[in-house]
Amino acid sequence: MSRVTPKRATAEQESDEQIEVIATGEAEEDDYTVDSASTATGIDTSFRDIPQSIQVVPRQVIEDRNTRTVQETVETVSGVVDNGSNLGVPTQSLTIRGFEQSGNFRNGYRDATRFDIAGGTNTIEQIEVLKGPASIQFGQIEPGGVVNVITRQPLNEPYYSLTFEAGNFDFYQPIIDLSGPLTADDKVLYRFIASYESAGSFQDFVETDFITVAPSITLNISDRTKLNFYYEYLDFNGDPPISYAVLNDGSLTPRDRHLSYPDFALADVTTQKLGYILNHEFNENWQIRNNLAVVLSDTDNREIVGASLVDESFLALEAYDADYSSDNYFGQIDLVGEFETGTIAHQLVAGFDFNIRDDENLYNFDTDLPLLDIFNPDYNISEPDYVPFFQNEGTTESYGVFLQDRIEFTNNLKLLIGGRYDWISSERETSDFGGSTPGITENDDDAFSPRIGLVYQPSDTVSLYSSYSRSFVTSGGTNADGREFEPTRGTQYEVGVRTEFLDDRLSTNLAAYHLTKTNVTTTDPDNIQFSIQTGEQRSQGIELDVTGEILPGWNIIASYAYTDAEVTADNDTPEGNQLPNVPENQASLWTTYEIQRGDLQGLGFGLGLFYIGERQGDLDNSFQINDYLRTDSALYYRRNRLKTAINIRNLFDIDYVRSSFADEIYIERGEPFTIVGSVGWEF
CATH class of the missing domain: 2.170.130.10 (TonB-dependent receptor, plug domain)
Incomplete structure (x- = not known):
C-alpha cells in the first residue's frame, strides 16, 4: 500500500x-x-x-x-x-x-x-x-x-535530533533520531531511532523499563524502483507490572494500592518487527507493490490476579506462570493502475495477500494463595507452588484476493466499489493438562467482503458521501450437530458530509452510521453445553470531527460522538443491554496557540479537555463506570533548532477508570496528575 x-x-x-x-x-x-x-x-x-x-x-x-x-x-x-x-x-x-x-x-x-x-x-x-x-x-x-x-521513514537530507524527557513517578527517557543519505547520490538513505524509558508508577512497587531500537534503510534503486527495509526491537519489563484495581460497592480501592503479591509478579515482553516494502513503477499509470511484514513476540508473564471478592474486604487471588510466543508473517502483492474508458476515469487496485500466525502457550497455575486484605494488605507470602495447567499450540493461515475500482464519472461524482474473498484455516493442538481438554481442533472458513460508496461534491468545499461495507471474523468451535460456526459478520450503512472552511485551513467531518454484528455465539436453549449463532449486536450513532487552523498559530482538534451500542438478540444477555466500555457520549478538545512574531516568537500554549460518559462495566450491565472530564495542558518554546516543553496530563488530578475487563475486580485506573518536561535539539 x-x-x-x-x-x-x-x-x-x-x-x-x-x-x-x-x-x-x-x-x-x-x-x-x-x-x-x-x-x-x-x-x-x-x-x-x-x-x-x-x-x-x-x-x-x-x-x-x-x-x-x-x-x-x-x-x-x-x-x-x-x-x-x-x-x-x-x-x-x-x-x-x-x-x-x-x-x-x-x-x-x-x-x-x-x-x-x-x-x-x-x-x-x-x-x-x-x-x-x-x-x-x-x-x-x-x-x-x-x-x-x-x-517515520529515512530522509534524503541529514537530520539529527536528541531529546531528553523527565517527569514525576521517576520517569525519564532519552531519545535519538538520526537520518540522511549514506551515499552522495542519495541512492541509499537511512534512519535510526532509539529510546530508553524508565518509570515508576502511581501504584506502589511498580517499576518498568521500555527499550525501542528502530533502524531502516531505503534503496532508491532507480527513478521507478524503491525498496525499504526496516527492523524494530521492542522490549518491555515490569517488575512488577501495574495491577488491576477493584470496584467495591461503587468505590475504587486506593489509587496507590497494589492488589497482587508484587514479589512474584512479572511482565517481560519482547517484540521484533521486520520486513520490506518494494514499489516499482512500470510507467506513470501502472505500478506493482510487494511487501513482507514479520512480527515475532515472546512473553514471560508471572501474573497474580483476582479471582473473586470475599466478604467485600478480601481478594482471592490466582497465580499464573505463563510463557507464550507468537510469530506472525504477512505478505502482499498488488497492482495499481489508472486508465480511462471514454470520459470515465478509473483507479484500479488488484492483489493477493497471505497471513500465517503460529503461537504457543504454556500456563502453570496455583490457586492456593492466602486472601489479600484490600484495605490492609500483607504482601509477605511464600512463593506460589505452580503446577502444569494448560498448554497448546496452533497455526492460523489466511489467504485473500481483492479488487477495487475508484471510478470518476465527472469531477464531482465518484464511485468506489470493490470486493475481497478470504480463505482461513486453523489447527490447534491442546496437551493433556489439568486445565484443558486434550486433542486437535481444526476450522476452515471463507468469506466475501464487499464495499460500495458514492461521493458527490456540489462545490470545492463540500463533499457528500454514502457507503455500504461488510467485515468478518472467524469463530472457532462447533454447534451441537458438529457443524463449524460461520464467521461473525459486520454490516454498516454510513452517510456523511465533509466541509472545508477558512480557505481550506479548517476541515469538518459529520457522519451517521448503522452497524450490526451478526452470527454472535449464544447458548443453545436446547442444549446448554453448546452454542448457536443467533446473537446480534448493533451500534449506531453520530460523529463530528473538526481539525485545522483557525488563525495563524492557533490550531484545534475537536470531536464529539454519540454511540448507541446494544445487544439486539441473545439467549443469555437481555436484549437492550449496552455493550461494555462504550460511552453514550464522548467529546474532546485539544487546542494550541504559538506566538508568531516578536521576542516571544515560538512560545506556545496547549489545552486539552477529554470527556468520557458513563459506561457499562460488563455485558450483563451489572455495574457502571462513572463519567469523567480530564484536563491536559502544555507549555512549550520552539526557536530555531531548540525544542522545550512541559506537558501535564490530568491537570486537576481526577480519579477515573480507563476501562473494565468485564468484572469489578479487573478495573484499569487512569493516571493521576502527571508532568513531563522535555528538551530537544535538532541539527
Whole structure:
C-alpha cells in the first residue's frame, strides 16, 4: 500500500520520489491538517474522495501533546475509546464504534495483537483511524474500524535530533533520531531511532523499563524502483507490572494500592518487527507493490490476579506462570493502475495477500494463595507452588484476493466499489493438562467482503458521501450437530458530509452510521453445553470531527460522538443491554496557540479537555463506570533548532477508570496528575 509522510520545511523535507513510496497525506510543519490517506483505499486518496469516515492524527499533534502510546494519541478521535492494556505493557486495545479492536496495523499491514508490543510514539509519523468495516482492505477484522500506524521513514537530507524527557513517578527517557543519505547520490538513505524509558508508577512497587531500537534503510534503486527495509526491537519489563484495581460497592480501592503479591509478579515482553516494502513503477499509470511484514513476540508473564471478592474486604487471588510466543508473517502483492474508458476515469487496485500466525502457550497455575486484605494488605507470602495447567499450540493461515475500482464519472461524482474473498484455516493442538481438554481442533472458513460508496461534491468545499461495507471474523468451535460456526459478520450503512472552511485551513467531518454484528455465539436453549449463532449486536450513532487552523498559530482538534451500542438478540444477555466500555457520549478538545512574531516568537500554549460518559462495566450491565472530564495542558518554546516543553496530563488530578475487563475486580485506573518536561535539539 502506498504511503505518504507529511511534508516538512526543515531538514526532514523529503524528495518527491520518497513521498511517492511512503505517502499518506501532506501537512506543512506545525500544521494539524492532513489532506489525504491510504488506509481507506490502499492508495493515497484525498479525504474528499473517500466514502467512509477517516481521521488522521499527524506528527505535530503527537509532539504537542507528547503522547507516549497509541491509545493516548487517538483520544482526539471521535468514537474511539481506550479498552485497556495488558498489565501496563504498551500493547493496543481500543473500542471503535462500540466494538473492541485489539491490535493494530503498521503501514497498512497486519501488526501486533493485544498481547504483543504495539510500541511507543517515537517511531510514528502519523496515525490513521478508519471507522467501520474494513475487511476489503485488511481481511478478517472486527467491524468497528482499524488503527493504522504510519512509521517515520529515512530522509534524503541529514537530520539529527536528541531529546531528553523527565517527569514525576521517576520517569525519564532519552531519545535519538538520526537520518540522511549514506551515499552522495542519495541512492541509499537511512534512519535510526532509539529510546530508553524508565518509570515508576502511581501504584506502589511498580517499576518498568521500555527499550525501542528502530533502524531502516531505503534503496532508491532507480527513478521507478524503491525498496525499504526496516527492523524494530521492542522490549518491555515490569517488575512488577501495574495491577488491576477493584470496584467495591461503587468505590475504587486506593489509587496507590497494589492488589497482587508484587514479589512474584512479572511482565517481560519482547517484540521484533521486520520486513520490506518494494514499489516499482512500470510507467506513470501502472505500478506493482510487494511487501513482507514479520512480527515475532515472546512473553514471560508471572501474573497474580483476582479471582473473586470475599466478604467485600478480601481478594482471592490466582497465580499464573505463563510463557507464550507468537510469530506472525504477512505478505502482499498488488497492482495499481489508472486508465480511462471514454470520459470515465478509473483507479484500479488488484492483489493477493497471505497471513500465517503460529503461537504457543504454556500456563502453570496455583490457586492456593492466602486472601489479600484490600484495605490492609500483607504482601509477605511464600512463593506460589505452580503446577502444569494448560498448554497448546496452533497455526492460523489466511489467504485473500481483492479488487477495487475508484471510478470518476465527472469531477464531482465518484464511485468506489470493490470486493475481497478470504480463505482461513486453523489447527490447534491442546496437551493433556489439568486445565484443558486434550486433542486437535481444526476450522476452515471463507468469506466475501464487499464495499460500495458514492461521493458527490456540489462545490470545492463540500463533499457528500454514502457507503455500504461488510467485515468478518472467524469463530472457532462447533454447534451441537458438529457443524463449524460461520464467521461473525459486520454490516454498516454510513452517510456523511465533509466541509472545508477558512480557505481550506479548517476541515469538518459529520457522519451517521448503522452497524450490526451478526452470527454472535449464544447458548443453545436446547442444549446448554453448546452454542448457536443467533446473537446480534448493533451500534449506531453520530460523529463530528473538526481539525485545522483557525488563525495563524492557533490550531484545534475537536470531536464529539454519540454511540448507541446494544445487544439486539441473545439467549443469555437481555436484549437492550449496552455493550461494555462504550460511552453514550464522548467529546474532546485539544487546542494550541504559538506566538508568531516578536521576542516571544515560538512560545506556545496547549489545552486539552477529554470527556468520557458513563459506561457499562460488563455485558450483563451489572455495574457502571462513572463519567469523567480530564484536563491536559502544555507549555512549550520552539526557536530555531531548540525544542522545550512541559506537558501535564490530568491537570486537576481526577480519579477515573480507563476501562473494565468485564468484572469489578479487573478495573484499569487512569493516571493521576502527571508532568513531563522535555528538551530537544535538532541539527
